Amino acid sequence: TGRIATGKGAIGTVVEESWFGYKPNSNPAPDFEEAGVELKVTPYRQTPRGIQAKERLVCDMLNYDEEYYKTFETSAFWVKCACMLLMSYEHRDGVPKVDFTIDKAVLFQFPDEDLEVIRNDWKILMDKIKAGQAHLISEGDTMYLAACPKGRNSQDTRSQPFSPIPAMKRAYSLKSSYMTQILRRYIFGDEPCEKIIKDPAALRTTSFEDWFSAKVRPYVGMSRTELKARLGVETNAKNLNELLVAAMLGVKGHLSNTEEFQKAGIQLKTIAIEPNGSIKESMSFPVMNFCAMMNETWEESALYDLLAPTKFLFIIFQKSKDGECYFQRVKFWNIPAEDLEEV
Template sequence: MEGTEYRTKESVLRRAQEVIGIPLKDVDTTGRLATGKGAIGTVIEESWFGYSPNSESEPDFPEAGVELKVTPYLRGRNGIRAKERLVCNIINYMEEYDKTFHTSAFWHKCENILLMSYEHLLDRPKGDFKIDAAILFSFPEEDLVIIEHDWETIMEKVHNGRAHELSEGDTMYLAACTKGATAASVRPQPFSAIPAKQRAYSLKASYMTRILNAYIFGDAQSERIIKDPAELQEGTFEDYLRRKLSPYFGMTQTELKTRFAVESSAKNLNEVLLSKMLGIQGKIAYTEEFQKAGIVPKTIRVRKNGTIKENMSFPTFDFIELSQEEEWEESDLYNYLAPTKFLFIIFQENDEGELVFERVKLWNIPNRDLEEVRRVWERTVQAIREGVVLEQTSRGVANNLPKQSESAVAHVRPHGRDGNDRLPLPDGRMMTKQCFWLNNTYIAEQIKEK
């Protein structure tokens, strides 16, 4: 890439901060706002900084060593959250595999980021959007050790000839997201003849949410599980969790309650106990690491016979919004399930009927099973578009949405027991709220030690 007139970090930041508060329609000199996705970042590149967009390996401002990233956020009832993952650079499997993290294409391009943010307003045209902050961002030490582990996890799959099995959920903060105009966008990999989906390094939306809140909106950091980054020099975050929790494996729930002087029998009792075991004052889901990685804690109670009672639910969906989803990889379900890690807190029922803390497992859905969820999603979307068949039976109102008996992985059914809690279908009829579920039999298989 040719050099720009911005040769220092200070000059880059100074110019970036001058655009704050100006409507983008007054910034755009090329008509880029009328184009598709990514147009706002392109407007800033072309019309404000005066250089052509590129996908080269060099940072956008090579002399300054700074990469420009423009990122949107949403403001809702629960505060500020990133609208999407922050996509970095394409992963060249054929070149990247023999590098170290600090010689990698990701680090070369994104060691220093000019992060510019804007609020995505659902009811306003893009031209009304305004950049509201610009900062120079470098990864803090405590994040960098996890990001380096993430990069190594991605490269390990490439080394093992399994680049075609990469998934966003494999990692904590830095992910390998799909990148291409179609699902047929593939690239060669060095240790297998199987073409792999084209992917890019990206920072997860959960990570960007915390970065926006901490560095742009000035929120205080949450409680940390890892007090000293050096604790991750000898292993991964999951290794650390196991090391801290292993002294408690084999203890009954009652013994743990006594050990930590917990009197509660609330529904989230096991998560309370887990926080105590890790030395956390608040909820584990609210810790810095869990928020940045988007880790969802789930208690799994295994019966004496090895089965699990509960299916695993996801958020209720809006029938009309779901019917309007066109692409699987743009769907709400994909963007929740693909990058998410679940911490399974596994309790096994013993012969006396007591729950014994057996182990924990960080889990993300494998690609092959994500494809089966895709099939269930497609059938659901199709059924809603064509008009859900509702039939009164002796047991209530039956429908033709995908059932648990029709898939080994996932199904659709109501969330909650109140049949009066309903939402409109596209044709105006009302239907009990529904959500996607992972089958209890599927989860039972996934938690088996392999």
């Protein structure tokens, strides 16, 4: 494996050739210890919308008692997965596994802009452990790097350092939405999506969500008419509110199509509040719950039971009596994991 460390370009070819035509499952997994390369095999699907990762990529077990005092650089995740040899194959329904062949093998290292997000994700996980909330961790907490369940069942738990409550066994994993982006961009070389954050260094001192909020803050309280003039938006499309926020960030296309939203799988919802405080647009959830959420008391609301742990971005406009619409705020939100004992 000495050669692995040197000839970067050749590795893919060498490994690809030696692996091509073999069953993904039947070979012992080599660990290129000396070169610091982790071998990962990951399936994808061809869908009408392009290549899609079939599963999240599980990296390494998350030991709550051992990880929290480390730095990102010494964490089990980074030590093992800083550099991965990603081998992918197409999964086709109904085709026996034996017939799947590895069609791509790429030595993958995280791009800087992704790394800043992942670093933040890692910190979010560690902060939860330090707060004695390892049992409340959910995949919705983070953007790219998540802690996915990894046990026989939810009763398969392990200890955590700052709480006597046992927490579900979990492993570091890269979300499937993020894997899809990796496959499309770095493995198959599709055109990249538009990025919201052009300068990776911007996230060194702040989180994506805080950066986003700060970027949008100067426009709070402005009317749609004023925003359209100021931002050069000329449409009256139904999704005007979304387009306005996109313009605030300097995004030309749809917010939901940007790299960050795609990779993190963030759901975008615009909300228009009527002059009387009610919400007109029909949503998947009852209106009353939105009102509760607006008052910041949503933590006790019944929404807990209803929503999957997905991250949301709410774009909130307030209508006034004269028919004008004012930008009020944006809010990132996701459901923290339920404490099972409360159910």
